[in-house]
Amino acid sequence: MFRSRVVWSFVRRSKDLHGIYKLQGKSGLSKSSAEESFGHLTPGIARQCFHAFQSLPKGHHVPYARKMSNVAYAALENKEGLKLLVTAGPHAKKWVGIWLFGSAAWVFSMVVLGGITRLTRSGLSMTDWKFTGSLPPLSREEWLNEFEKYKQSPEYKRINRGMSLEDFKFIYWMEYAHRMWGRALGIMFALPFSYFLRKGYITLRLGLRLSALFALGAGQGLIGWWMVKSGLEEPPTEYAQPRVSPYRLAAHLTSAFAIYCGLLWTGLSIVMPEPPAESVAWIRGAAKVRRLVLPISLLVGVTAVSGAFVAGNDAGHAFNTFPKMGDTWIPDDIFDMKPLVRNFFENTSTVQLDHRVLATATLVSIATLWWSTRTLDIHPAVRYLIGNTAGMATLQVILGVSTLLSYVPVSLGAAHQAGALTLLTFMVMLNHTVRRPSMSLLKSLPQVAKAN
Template sequence: MPKSPLSLLYFQHQRPQLRQWFVRRNRSSISVEAGSPSTPTAAIAVPNAATNRIVGRWLLGCSGLVVGAVVLGGVTRLTESGLSMVDWHLVREMKPPQSESEWEAEFSKYKQFPEFKILNHEMTLPEFKFIFYMEWGHRMWGRLVGLAYILPTVYFWRKGYFTRSLKGKVLGLCGFVVFQGLLGWYMVKSGLEEKPESHDVPRVSQYRLCAHLGSALVLYSASLWTGLTLLLPAHKMADTRRLMQLRRFAKGTGGLVFLTALSGAFVAGLDAGLVYNSFPKMADKWIPDDILAFSPALKNIFENPTTVQFDHRILGIGSLTAITGLYLFSRRMVLPRRTKIAISLLAAMAYTQVALGISTLLLYVPTSLAATHQSGSVALLTFAIWVLAELRKMPK
């Protein structure tokens, strides 16, 4: 049946209002389908720029807590406090000894292990309390890191803040936190074992220490990278040949920085910083005589303190050279201002870190300076990851 001109005029006038009504109706039906059966009107949030900022800031906060755990773990090792707690309980050990009798009982347990028998047999109860609280603080900080990852993950998941790809990444981070805690206890156990054939100072296995530090750095790097990519939009840069070379250069440099930080675990585990306290030569030689003292030769790389210190020096100098080259190469290119700032800060931190390392060596590894040097390695890794985030390709 044909419509009259007046009815057609009325329909055209009301068309925008009808379109808005249909849009509201469709949104309402989507919300009902996405909500729970008990609350059909509840709407599930869809990942967008605002939720990405929230998740990105959360991940940056988590990465900051991981840095705190790394630094606190380094100080715990430098003060030789890591073997003071001879048990591991997820909940029970959260409350330290309260009464004098509880402290005496804890001290008695410590006396049964090699560190007290060989190194600390004259230790008093007040001295034991200090090293106990250092290790206790490190373990409690680790539990705080775990809660900071797991609890917000549950909340954001229920709110619908994660995309499908981000869900996999976040689950991986949470799983890695749990693995990191178990690896920490596995490391401590190596220092509590009786070794009748050895009369050396009791210490944890340098291999397990390296694994523990390495897993913490992987957790930190993954959290920081994911957070930065959510918060910092990728730059629109043409994929020229020079830009692709710069990206490859930055990736190789970042890998070298990570490897150098990881080699520091072997230096710490073997107290290799106390072997040759001179620079640039080791004593009066560029290559010391005992660099291949162990047999087979491969064993020197991981168990000979002289070789471990030599390798860490080479890696540190290599990292400085690579970062300097990256900086000079980037100066010849037109890059966004934020990218230039990131590369400049990376270069400045590299020279600062080398100065800290040399000072730590020459002054016979004082605790405060050694802890600062370890923190500097994380700061250098941070700037390297920032540079990589700035140079990443635009998503397709």
């Protein structure tokens, strides 16, 4: 059971104690009664709660539930080696956690919407950019003006020549929605952040971390426009299709993943300040899992970034066969570019081969993690996450192969990108769950967990 849940379990169970006000108002509470009431907590927390109740004045009955939860939360704050990110009580912890998880979900939707925008070739439809945004065209004249701007772009001249105004409106609305959804996220993040700061819910450490994430989010808009500008430039040869730089696309996607993981990790740290543990044996098992999870997480991240280079080079539209690439296992032209390193980022054949190899290595690594931890003595929550991670990795490979064989339809392509972020979500949660506990928690644990 999570340590924080233990404390709130104490609060809830205390409501059901016969005559809870007797604990607060009567001074004749014996040590044995206190142990019976607080025994399911760690000794340190129980002792602090007992002394807190003894110090309350006689006849003080309300609001007992709030005071009890504050006492329990304060006890957590005082634990050795544990620094809480939100110290204003359980109510503050709840709302800050909801806000951060909601922000992470919003970033998730942004990534999916960005993938749809790219797959529908809508990203180059808006040829200018303002940091604060602007209203969309509202009249026919405004629409024709935007369309004329687009007609000057290389994408229209080489790919969409003859496009109708109605078709242009579709790709324009897609890109406009993506940009405005990002700006709405900035507002949705900034307003609660200001409110929680004013209320004193957020510690200095948490405030600095969230400020860095907010700055990265603001910079994400600049990175996005920097990426789009590369697609508005004339291609190097008359035969090349206009598209955004794969390097800039990878930077844009990597930044979004970093913001998402930062929000998710911070939210988890608020609602679960201690990892789940009920025995020293489970902590030792988690340490063994942690040594395997860290390199696998790195592999998952590198595989996701390699997918950005696949998208940036339109490599998904080449070699639409599996497991072979065309008639061979390894294409002949994988090292044709000079210098050699360019092939790994710009050569269509090499980029797709890299992604296949990395995806296969990721699946094998996660399957190995699942197999090697079957007999480990670990917390059920850790085992559950490992199983779900293995299942998601399998589904992601199936989605990737299906997308390739189907010549990258929008639905499967977007699902594959969402799958990559979902797999990354499981890896973040798994890393957070097997992290090292505080010294105070370690000292209070039995050697072996009690059987249910």
